[in-house]
Amino acid sequence: MKVSRMEFRMLIDGELIDESEHIAVENPATGLPFAEAPDCSRATFERAVAAAARTFPEWRRDVEARAAVLRACADVAEANTAEIAELLTLEQGKPLTESAGEVALLIRRLRSFAEMRLEPEVVRDDPERRVTIRWEPLGVAGLIAPWNAPVAAISSKVAPALAAGNTVIFKPSPFTPLSTLRIAELWRDVVPRGVLNVVSGGDHLGPWITGDPTIRKISMTGSVATGVRVAQSAAVTLKRVTLELGGNDPAIVLDDVDVDDVASTIFTKAYRNCGQICIAVKRVYVPRALHDDFVEVLAGKVREVVVGDGLDPATHMGPLANAPQLERVRGLVAEARLNGCDVLDGASLPDAGGYFHAPSLVVGARDGMAIVDQEQFGPALPIVAYDDVSTIAPLTGREQYGLGASVWSADPERARSVATGITAGTTWINSHLLIDELQPFGGANMSGVGFENGRYGLRAYAEQRVLNEAVA
Numbered sequence: 001m002k003v004s005r006m007e008f009r010m011l012i013d014g015e016l017i018d019e020s021e022h023i024a025v026e027n028p029a030t031g032l033p034f035a036e037a038p039d040c041s042r043a044t045f046e047r048a049v050a051a052a053a054r055t056f057p058e059w060r061r062d063v064e065a066r067a068a069v070l071r072a073c074a075d076v077a078e079a080n081t082a083e084i085a086e087l088l089t090l091e092q093g094k095p096l097t098e099s100a101g102e103v104a105l106l107i108r109r110l111r112s113f114a115e116m117r118l119e120p121e122v123v124r125d126d127p128e129r130r131v132t133i134r135w136e137p138l139g140v141a142g143l144i145a146p147w148n149a150p151v152a153a154i155s156s157k158v159a160p161a162l163a164a165g166n167t168v169i170f171k172p173s174p175f176t177p178l179s180t181l182r183i184a185e186l187w188r189d190v191v192p193r194g195v196l197n198v199v200s201g202g203d204h205l206g207p208w209i210t211g212d213p214t215i216r217k218i219s220m221t222g223s224v225a226t227g228v229r230v231a232q233s234a235a236v237t238l239k240r241v242t243l244e245l246g247g248n249d250p251a252i253v254l255d256d257v258d259v260d261d262v263a264s265t266i267f268t269k270a271y272r273n274c275g276q277i278c279i280a281v282k283r284v285y286v287p288r289a290l291h292d293d294f295v296e297v298l299a300g301k302v303r304e305v306v307v308g309d310g311l312d313p314a315t316h317m318g319p320l321a322n323a324p325q326l327e328r329v330r331g332l333v334a335e336a337r338l339n340g341c342d343v344l345d346g347a348s349l350p351d352a353g354g355y356f357h358a359p360s361l362v363v364g365a366r367d368g369m370a371i372v373d374q375e376q377f378g379p380a381l382p383i384v385a386y387d388d389v390s391t392i393a394p395l396t397g398r399e400q401y402g403l404g405a406s407v408w409s410a411d412p413e414r415a416r417s418v419a420t421g422i423t424a425g426t427t428w429i430n431s432h433l434l435i436d437e438l439q440p441f442g443g444a445n446m447s448g449v450g451f452e453n454g455r456y457g458l459r460a461y462a463e464q465r466v467l468n469e470a471v472a
């Protein structure tokens with residue numbers, strides 16, 4: 001075990017704070033509680049906000065000093081990768097290699113945001129006037145994370161928020177607070193007191209953050225339903241809002257593909273993290289003529305998956321991250337069966353309790369079924385056979401979601417013409433689930449508001465201020 005201590009406290013105003021109340025954290029591989037996190041009280045929350053507000057004027061002053069802090073945070077995370085990764089697997093369930101990949105992403109983004117600068121832009125400069133746009137931080141940022149990728153959420157929220165000169169209140173999900181609490185504890189010696197504050201606890205905490213008048217920026221990743229509540233609450237004090245919400249990414253396969261190759265690649269894009277990735281492939285549209293061959297290849301892959309505890313190096317796929325998510329996926333699969341779908345699985349499940357679900361293919365699925373229309377966020381992939389690509393739901397322009405999508409074809413021109421007909425934040429051709437650090441990441445339709453990553457993600461934590469000067 002790399003995790004040396006199972007005590008977790010919140011970093012508030014530079015101190016490690018416990019509470020009299022706690023929330024239990026379960027290991028999804030056993031279904032049993034294995035640690036506790038403080039349940040943040042109102043008084044502690046207010047102390048965190050006051051500390052962030054107090055430290056903002058100093059923190060915003062010196063971009064080079066901030067960059068040095070971000071680099072130091074990256075070094076600390078790097079030196080403690082093994083412990084953070086193990087904690088993440090214990091609380092979330094994903095295989096250790098995926099957890100280590102998430103810590104590596106955090107380190108990369110901290111280093112990359114440390115080097116980025118929001119340079120002023122002169123939009124008019126003549127003998128009469130000079131007009132300059134400066135990018136200024138917003139103040140205290142309230143950052144709210146989901147349970148599927150808690151460390152990745154720190155990388156895409158805390159890193160740019162701090163880099164742009166904001167101070168932070170960060171809230172992990174009640175299901176997965178531990179890796180975040182440990183990271184903040186490790187950063188205590190390198191981040192100035194009060195600049196980063198982490199609050200853990202139940203779902204009461206989110207509305208405290210979105211309703212707090214001192215907090216000027218909200219960035220929240222989670223479900224569409226929660227995103228709507230966050231937007232409503234943040235609107236009362238007109239906070240700036242970034243929402244990274246659910247997705248129901250289609251992979252649209254055209255009739256000229258190499259079935260073996262494309263089905264095998266799509267398999268790798270659908271089941272990672274047990275299907276619990278916002279931009280995993282969540283449904284596959286296949287021409288009827290290729291359908292049976294396509295299903296055969298996917299079914300073969302699904303049978304080879306080794307399901308188990310993420311700490312076991314032999315494991316390909318861990319459990320779902322929590323009991324409600326397991327129930328949700330089971331419900332969608334059961335409903336698909338009732339609607340006449342065949343469910344193909346094959347992997348045997350560990351019998352040691354835990355929230356395991358076999359990797360499954362839902363064959364005979366159609367638009368209009370819940371497993372196709374809704375985000376399943378689990379290892380049950382519906383395959384929809386189609387006759388005319390223009391009639392499938394992702395090309396009708398009436399979708400609720402719009403996070404990611406992909407088109408698969410041997411003909412780049414055809415692929416591009418289908419891809420540009422899809423409304424999604426990111427559309428891939430002959431790939432999926434690839435995030436280039438320099439491209440903006442965000443959702444269309446109800447999959448989100450605003451963008452994260454790279455320069456676009458940094459700008460989300462700053463606002464334009466115009467300086468209009470008389471030159472003469």
Ligand code: NAD
Pocket residue numbers: 144145146147148149171172173174202203205206207210220221222223224225226227229230243244245246247277278375377403443447448
């Ligand atoms: P969730 O919406 O249940 O919770 C997200 C966060 O919001 C948690 O920290 C939760 O405690 C908090 N919260 C709950 N109620 C709140 C309220 N009223 N006000 C403020 N905060 C509140 O989401 P989840 O189940 O943790 O995560 C899974 C969802 O996240 C999926 O839909 C997935 O697609 C989505 N997701 C999206 C992205 C993206 O970048 N678009 C990335 C990862 C996950």
